[in-house]
Amino acid sequence: MRPILMKGHERPLTFLKYNRDGDLLFSCAKDHTPTVWYGHNGERLGTYRGHNGAVWCCDVSRDSTRLITSSADQTVKLWNVETGTQLFSFNFESPARAVDLAEGDKLVVITTDPFMELPSAIHIKRIEKDLSKQSADSILTITGIKGRINRAVWGPLNRTIISGGEDAVVRIWDSETGKLLRESEKETGHQKPITSLFKSADGSHFLTGSLDKSAKLWDIRTLTLIKTYVTERPVNAVAISPLLDHVVIGGGQEASHVTTTDRRAGKFEAKFFHKILEEEIGGVKGHFGPINALAFNPDGRSFASGGEDGYVRLHHFDSEYFHIKM
Numbered sequence: 638m639r640p641i642l643m644k645g646h647e648r649p650l651t652f653l654k655y656n657r658d659g660d661l662l663f664s665c666a667k668d669h670t671p672t673v674w675y676g677h678n679g680e681r682l683g684t685y686r687g688h689n690g691a692v693w694c695c696d697v698s699r700d701s702t703r704l705i706t707s708s709a710d711q712t713v714k715l716w717n718v719e720t721g722t723q724l725f726s727f728n729f730e731s732p733a734r735a736v737d738l739a740e741g742d743k744l745v746v747i748t749t750d751p752f753m754e755l756p757s758a759i760h761i762k763r764i765e766k767d768l769s770k771q772s773a774d775s776i777l778t779i780t781g782i783k784g785r786i787n788r789a790v791w792g793p794l795n796r797t798i799i800s801g802g803e804d805a806v807v808r809i810w811d812s813e814t815g816k817l818l819r820e821s822e823k824e825t826g827h828q829k830p831i832t833s834l835f836k837s838a839d840g841s842h843f844l845t846g847s848l849d850k851s852a853k854l855w856d857i858r859t860l861t862l863i864k865t866y867v868t869e870r871p872v873n874a875v876a877i878s879p880l881l882d883h884v885v886i887g888g889g890q891e892a893s894h895v896t897t898t899d900r901r902a903g904k905f906e907a908k909f910f911h912k913i914l915e916e917e918i919g920g921v922k923g924h925f926g927p928i929n930a931l932a933f934n935p936d937g938r939s940f941a942s943g944g945e946d947g948y949v950r951l952h953h954f955d956s957e958y959f960h961i962k963m
Contacts, residue, residue: 638958640923641679643949645672650943652694653932656701661718662932662941663704664949667691671706673718676934679951685716687723694735694788698742705745705764707733713747715764715771725771727762731755735788738764739795744776746798746812748786757786759800761812779815782808788834790843792857799857801831801845809860819860826862827853832872832888838879838935846872852886854912866910868917873929880937881959882912887928887942907931907942911963918961923950 648667655662655676662674671685671692690710697704697718704716713727713736727733731752738745747760759779765771784803792799797818798810805828807821821827829849836843842863846852848871854864866886873888889905906920907928926945933940939953 638952638955641951643674643679643951645681646947648947649945650930650949651692653930653941653943654695654697655932655934656697657699657935658701659935661701663695663697664943665692665695665706671695683721685721687714696736696738698738705736705738707736707747724768727773734786737790739791744795746789746791748789750785756780757782757784759786759789759798777815779810787832790834790836793840799834799843801834803830805829805831805847807831807845807855807860821860833875835875835877837877844875844877844884846875846886852884864915866915868908873927874931876931876933878933878937879935884910884912885931885940886910887931889927914963921952924948
């Protein structure tokens, strides 16, 4: 399985996202410039210029015409995917962390970091088809969570929002009223900050990764803990295969905590686990630093990883992968 090495970022990767068809891959990094690549061969198509800070997250509309990005420069920007033109900018008073478009692309959930005296918050905004009518106002703002909210995604039928962050608690919110519906329990939940959150292709369950060296699979409606995958390193990124019962987990110690001589000490590999049996089935090495971003192609036949080393690695699975016997 020879990876395709994609070098287009000068700083560590933060997030990867395929479009619905899997032919485009969007990458975010700390170098201010989101980039789009061909999903099959890793060829760079273009960049989106306009942010003045690290770009933490992105999402793309179902028809692949619009891209939305969140940045440490306190803005969330809407772009034309094809031309790279900036269509609209939502401005905040603190860095914007996570973005996720709702089913139908009419709403977006955005999280902002605690900053100066401001607490962290979850904002819901409406996205207009006709951008001349686009408003910067939030239709709902949820506050009251301590620490940074690292990820927030929409639940089934856009009725709920699932969030996770520095306080290690997974929460489910009512997306109309902002009321807290459920939160994970201390005993079964994560013990350290939640770094990543990834929904399954059918939207029935989701996976969280944490600095407590584990990833957990949850039911999206009841917040019941289904499975736990334990590794020997902090987890920065997780993804669920849309094709097989596999999950992939990436992470590694902070580069500063690794001895310079021993590259293996950092354990910078993407680990594959069997989703049901919770057993490790393999690993993919290659990054020279922690893995910060993972994404499966929607067809399940390839996956991409983004690292602290500034590289995106695109892996097409060998045929043997589809016949792994457990």
